[in-house]
Amino acid sequence: MSDERGGGERDTPEDRTRRTGAVPFDPAVPPPHAEEDSTRVVPRDHAFFGHPLGLLTLFGTELWERFSYYGMRAILLYFLTDTIANGGLGLPDDVGNAVVAAYGASVYLLSVVGGWLADRMIGARRSVLYGGVVIAAGHVSLSVPDTRFSFAGIVLVALGTGLLKPNVSSMVGDLYARDDPRRDSAFSIFYMGINIGSLLAPILVGVAREIGGYHAGFAVAAVGMAIALVFFVAGRRLLAGAGEVPPNPLTRADRAGVVRLVLLVALGALVALAIAAVVSGGFEVTTYVDALSYIALAAPVATFWVMFRSPKVTAPERSRLRAYVPLFVAAMLFWMIFEQAASTLSAYAQDHTELEIFGHTVSPAFFQSVNPAAIILLAPVFAWLWVRLDDRPPTAVKFAIGLTFAALSFLFLAGAAAIAGDGRSPWWVLVVVYVIQTVGELCLSPVGLAATTLLAPRAFKGQAMALWFLATSAGNAITAQLVQVTADASPPAYFGGIGLVALVCAGAMFAVAPWVTRHIREGADAA
Known part of the structure; x- marks a missing residue:
C-alpha cells in the first residue's frame, strides 16, 4: 500500500x-534534550x-x-x-x-x-x-x-x-x-x-x-x-x-521564526482560496477543492525554489538537486495514477464493471483490496529479486519502470473500456489493473525515500523528506483538477489520455536515467 x-x-x-x-x-551536535532521550531504556x-x-x-x-x-x-x-x-x-x-x-x-x-x-x-x-x-x-x-x-x-x-x-x-x-x-x-x-x-x-x-x-x-x-x-x-x-x-x-x-512561518502559510492559504473563489465565481465545494489543489501544487515548487536559491547549498549539492527534479516529477505522476483507486477507479468499479465473481456478487469496494493482497504476495518476490540482481537496475531506471507500469495499467483499462462499449468490463479487468499498478509501486516506492536522502542538500534534509511526501499530495491535486476538466470524457478517452501522457514521461525518464544515476553516485560518494 x-x-x-x-x-x-x-x-x-x-x-x-x-x-x-x-x-x-x-x-556531531546532539539535538536539544538528547540527554533526557538517551536515558530511556530500550x-x-x-x-x-x-x-x-x-x-x-x-x-x-x-x-x-x-x-x-x-x-x-x-x-x-x-x-x-x-x-x-x-x-x-x-x-x-x-x-x-x-x-x-x-x-x-x-x-x-x-x-x-x-x-x-x-x-x-x-x-x-x-x-x-x-x-x-x-x-x-x-x-x-x-x-x-x-x-x-x-x-x-x-x-x-x-x-x-x-x-x-x-x-x-x-x-x-x-x-x-x-x-x-x-x-x-x-x-x-x-x-x-x-x-x-x-x-x-x-x-x-x-x-x-x-x-x-x-x-x-x-x-x-x-x-x-x-x-x-x-x-x-x-x-x-x-x-x-x-x-x-x-x-x-x-x-x-525558535518562536519568532515559527510565528513568521505560520503567518506565511496562512497568508498563502488565503491567497489560494481567493484565487479559487475568483476562478469558480463564488464559494462552492469546488472552490475549496481548487484552493487545496493550488496549495498542494505550490508547496513542492516553493520548497525547490528555496533550496536552489539558498546560500547554504553548495554547487555540487545544487547539481544533485537538479537530478532529483525528474525523479520527483516521475513520482508525482505515478501517485497521480495510483491514488485514483479511491476516485475514478472506484467509479469504474461501480458503473462499468461486472460485480459477479464465480457466481457471487461483490461490493464495488471489494476491488480496493486487490492492491494490499498483491503487496503481500509480491513484496517477498521483489525483495528476493533485488537481492539476486544486486540492487540493479539503478534508482532512476526503477522510477521509469514504475511509471511505465502505472501508464500501462491505464492504457489496459482504456482498451478494456473501449471493448466493453456501453456494457460492463469483466471483473478481472480491474484486478489486472491493480496488480499492474502494484508491480509499479514495488519498483518505485521502496527506493524513493533513499534517493531523496541521498540527493538532498545537507542543510535541507528535513525539507527533502517533506518533499517526498508532497509528491503524493501534488499527484492527488492534479487528479482533483483533471476530473473536473474531463467530466464529459468517456472512460477510454480519460484513462487512455492519462496513460499515453504518463508513458511519454516514462520514456523521458528512461532517457535522463544515466544522467540522474551519475549524480546519485556522486551524492553517495560525497556522503
Missing part, C-alpha cells in the same frame, strides 16, 4: 529531525515473534487505524455521489472525484505538519493519540445520518490522519537500538499489519454498506479506529517511553 512509500524507513529521532526540517542536522524482551511487546502495540494500532482509513476511503466516493434518497450527498460525479482527490492531497500535506508537531512540540506518542481521537470523531460524524456532519467528518479524518500517519511508524524505530539487527524484521512485521488492515477494510465496510447503507459502513470504520485506540492506550507501558519526548523541541529563540 501507499504507506510503504518510504521503503521501510527506519526512523530515529535524528532521522525525524532531518525529515521535518527543524534545523540542519549535524551528527526494550530488550523478545515476547512478540522475537521482538518487544511494544511492537505488538504499534502493530495492532496501525492495523486497525489503516482498517478505518481504507474502509472509509473505499466507500467515500459512492457516498458523495449517490442520491440523497439513497443516503448519499448527491454531488455530481466529477465533483465527488475531485473531493476524494483533494482529501488524499490534504492527508499528505497534513502529514508534514504532523511530523513537525511531533518532533518539535508534543512528541510522537501524543501526536498518535490525539490523531487517533480526531480520526475516531471524524468516523463517528460520518456515521451520523445528517449531511451537516458529513464534511466535518471528512475534515476531521484528514486532520487526524495527518497527526497519526507519520509518527506511529517512527515509534517502531524507537523500540530498538540503532545497531539492533531486528529493526528490518520489525518493520516487515509492522507493514504486514498495514496491509492486513487495508486488505480487510474494503471487504467488510463494503458489506456493511450493502446491508445497512453508507452510515453503517462508516460506523464499521469508527469501530476499527476505536480498537486502534484501545491497543495504543492499553499498550502504552510496553512502549518504554518511545515517542514521549520531542527529539528537537522548540526553544525560545
Whole structure:
C-alpha cells in the first residue's frame, strides 16, 4: 500500500529531525534534550515473534487505524455521489472525484505538519493519540445520518490522519537500538499489519454498506479506529517511553521564526482560496477543492525554489538537486495514477464493471483490496529479486519502470473500456489493473525515500523528506483538477489520455536515467 512509500524507513529521532526540517542536522551536535532521550531504556524482551511487546502495540494500532482509513476511503466516493434518497450527498460525479482527490492531497500535506508537531512540540506518542481521537470523531460524524456532519467528518479524518500517519511508524524505530539487527524484521512485521488492515477494510465496510447503507459502513470504520485506540492506550507501558519526548523541541529563540512561518502559510492559504473563489465565481465545494489543489501544487515548487536559491547549498549539492527534479516529477505522476483507486477507479468499479465473481456478487469496494493482497504476495518476490540482481537496475531506471507500469495499467483499462462499449468490463479487468499498478509501486516506492536522502542538500534534509511526501499530495491535486476538466470524457478517452501522457514521461525518464544515476553516485560518494 501507499504507506510503504518510504521503503521501510527506519526512523530515529535524528532521522525525524532531518525529515521535518527543524534545523540542519549535524551528527556531531546532539539535538536539544538528547540527554533526557538517551536515558530511556530500550526494550530488550523478545515476547512478540522475537521482538518487544511494544511492537505488538504499534502493530495492532496501525492495523486497525489503516482498517478505518481504507474502509472509509473505499466507500467515500459512492457516498458523495449517490442520491440523497439513497443516503448519499448527491454531488455530481466529477465533483465527488475531485473531493476524494483533494482529501488524499490534504492527508499528505497534513502529514508534514504532523511530523513537525511531533518532533518539535508534543512528541510522537501524543501526536498518535490525539490523531487517533480526531480520526475516531471524524468516523463517528460520518456515521451520523445528517449531511451537516458529513464534511466535518471528512475534515476531521484528514486532520487526524495527518497527526497519526507519520509518527506511529517512527515509534517502531524507537523500540530498538540503532545497531539492533531486528529493526528490518520489525518493520516487515509492522507493514504486514498495514496491509492486513487495508486488505480487510474494503471487504467488510463494503458489506456493511450493502446491508445497512453508507452510515453503517462508516460506523464499521469508527469501530476499527476505536480498537486502534484501545491497543495504543492499553499498550502504552510496553512502549518504554518511545515517542514521549520531542527529539528537537522548540526553544525560545525558535518562536519568532515559527510565528513568521505560520503567518506565511496562512497568508498563502488565503491567497489560494481567493484565487479559487475568483476562478469558480463564488464559494462552492469546488472552490475549496481548487484552493487545496493550488496549495498542494505550490508547496513542492516553493520548497525547490528555496533550496536552489539558498546560500547554504553548495554547487555540487545544487547539481544533485537538479537530478532529483525528474525523479520527483516521475513520482508525482505515478501517485497521480495510483491514488485514483479511491476516485475514478472506484467509479469504474461501480458503473462499468461486472460485480459477479464465480457466481457471487461483490461490493464495488471489494476491488480496493486487490492492491494490499498483491503487496503481500509480491513484496517477498521483489525483495528476493533485488537481492539476486544486486540492487540493479539503478534508482532512476526503477522510477521509469514504475511509471511505465502505472501508464500501462491505464492504457489496459482504456482498451478494456473501449471493448466493453456501453456494457460492463469483466471483473478481472480491474484486478489486472491493480496488480499492474502494484508491480509499479514495488519498483518505485521502496527506493524513493533513499534517493531523496541521498540527493538532498545537507542543510535541507528535513525539507527533502517533506518533499517526498508532497509528491503524493501534488499527484492527488492534479487528479482533483483533471476530473473536473474531463467530466464529459468517456472512460477510454480519460484513462487512455492519462496513460499515453504518463508513458511519454516514462520514456523521458528512461532517457535522463544515466544522467540522474551519475549524480546519485556522486551524492553517495560525497556522503
